[in-house]
Every structure is written in structure tokens, then in C-alpha cells.
Amino acid sequence: AQKITQTQPGMFVQEKEAVTLDCTYDTSDPSYGLFWYKQPSSGEMIFLIYQGSYDQQNATEGRYSLNFQKARKSANLVISASQLGDSAMYFCAMREASSNTGKLIFGQGTTLQVKP
Amino acid sequence: DTAVSQTPKYLVTQMGNDKSIKCEQNLGHDTMYWYKQDSKKFLKIMFSYNNKELIINETVPNRFSPKSPDKAHLNLHINSLELGDSAVYFCASSQWSGSTDTQYFGPGTRLTVL
Numbered sequence: 001a002q003k004i005t006q007t008q009p010g011m012f013v014q015e016k017e018a019v020t021l022d023c024t025y026d027t028s029d030p031s032y033g034l035f036w037y038k039q040p041s042s043g044e045m046i047f048l049i050y051q052g053s054y055d056q057q058n059a060t061e062g063r064y065s066l067n068f069q070k071a072r073k074s075a076n077l078v079i080s081a082s083q084l085g086d087s088a089m090y091f092c093a094m095r096e097a098s099s100n101t102g103k104l105i106f107g108q109g110t111t112l113q114v115k116p
Numbered sequence: 117d118t119a120v121s122q123t124p125k126y127l128v129t130q131m132g133n134d135k136s137i138k139c140e141q142n143l144g145h146d147t148m149y150w151y152k153q154d155s156k157k158f159l160k161i162m163f164s165y166n167n168k169e170l171i172i173n174e175t176v177p178n179r180f181s182p183k184s185p186d187k188a189h190l191n192l193h194i195n196s197l198e199l200g201d202s203a204v205y206f207c208a209s210s211q212w213s214g215s216t217d218t219q220y221f222g223p224g225t226r227l228t229v230l
Contacts (some may be wrong), residue, residue, distance in 0.1 A: 045219065
């Protein structure tokens with residue numbers, strides 16, 4: 001079964017508007033971390049934001065915020081005031097404490113294109 | 117200052133050859149990883165090392181052998197390269213803390229096997 005699901009293969013957003021990238025996850029581990037990474041066309045993987053399963057508040061980092069709905073097992077990334085440089089592929093990932101291996105499990109990714 | 121670096125960035129080689137990819141991190145982290153990104157952009161863990169000890173080896177063919185000479189370095193050696201090994205290989209590092217530590221990735225090495 002897919003542990004991390006990103007249902008939007010591609011998204012478009014107008015510059016300066018906000019966009020939400022969906023991510024749902026599946027785990028029975030009570031302790032886990034959720035991560036978002038950005039991969040621009042140049043290829044590197046850039047860490048954006050982290051949410052812990054026990055965190056009471058949604059994580060925010062500048063224009064990035066994570067809409068964490070634990071009961072629904074969703075961890076959507078919200079990018080406010082989109083910029084042309086936000087055009088990239090975005091990956092949601094999860095790490096389960098019980099696995100004791102440290103591995104990140106990635107979703108399939110969502111390609112975001114920001115239109116001027 | 118480059119936090120996680122990999123060499124080479126591009127590697128083009130013939131089937132059957134042996135090649136190595138090097139990774140170094142200057143973040144003082146104790147855990148390093150190798151991930152493979154296939155042609156469909158799917159990322160999957162291959163290996164992870166914590167304090168120079170192997171802690172993950174995920175269904176990777178024996179032709180792949182990681183080596184960690186010290187905490188700051190994790191190299192990947194691939195024997196008898198096959199066409200299916202063509203992919204982007206990412207090195208990453210983190211400071212182990214259970215489920216909360218953030219992994220920082222290198223720039224990736226694009227391997228093309230002809």
C-alpha cells in the first residue's frame with residue numbers, strides 16, 4: 001500500500017496567488033515526521049518544511065505552511081504569493097520513528113508551474 | 117559553503133563497467149544516506165549509515181556497495197553496471213534523532229549507462 005500519496009501530478013498557479021499541494025499518508029506509528037522537498041529543474045532536492053506528528057501547531061517557514069490534519073492523515077503544503085521561481089517538482093515524505101532506519105518514504109511528486 | 121557534495125555530477129559509462137560516486141558532508145551529521153531517483157522521478161532509499169555502520173540496505177543488488185571511511189563520507193561503488201542502473205543518485209545526511217531529523221541532500225549524480 002502506498003504510504004505517501006500525492007494525487008496531483010501537475011498543478012498550475014498564477015503568479016502571486018496561493019496554491020495547495022496535497023499529500024496524504026498512511027502509518028500506524030504514533031510518532032512520525034512529515035517533510036516537503038522542492039526539486040527545481042536543476043535537479044537538487046531542497047528541504048522546505050517539517051511537521052512532527054506530536055506538533056500542536058501547523059508548521060510555517062516563510063511563504064510555506066503545512067496544513068496538518070492528523071485525523072485525516074493529510075499534510076498539505078501551502079505556498080502563498082507564488083513566484084516564478086516556485087516552479088518545480090514538490091515531494092512529500094514521511095519518516096516513521098518505529099522503522100529505526102531513518103529512511104524517508106517519498107510520494108510521487110507534484111509538478112507546479114507558476115504562470116506570469 | 118557546500119553542505120552535502122557529490123562527485124561527479126554526471127557519469128556516463130558503458131555496461132559492465134565499475135564506477136564510484138563520492139559524497140561528503142560538512143554539517144557534522146552522524147547519518148548519511150543514498151537514494152535513487154528513477155526516470156519517473158520516484159525516490160527510494162538504498163542505504164543508510166549511522167556512525168559508519170550500515171543500518172539500511174533496501175533490496176539493492178549486491179553490485180552496489182556503500183563504503184563509509186568516516187562520518188563525513190559515504191561513497192557508493194557499483195560493479196558490472198547495467199542499463200537499469202541509469203538514474204540520479206542522491207546522497208543525504210542528517211543528525212539522527214528518531215523521526216524528527218531533517219535530511220539534507222547533495223546535488224545528485226546523474227548516471228547514464230550505455
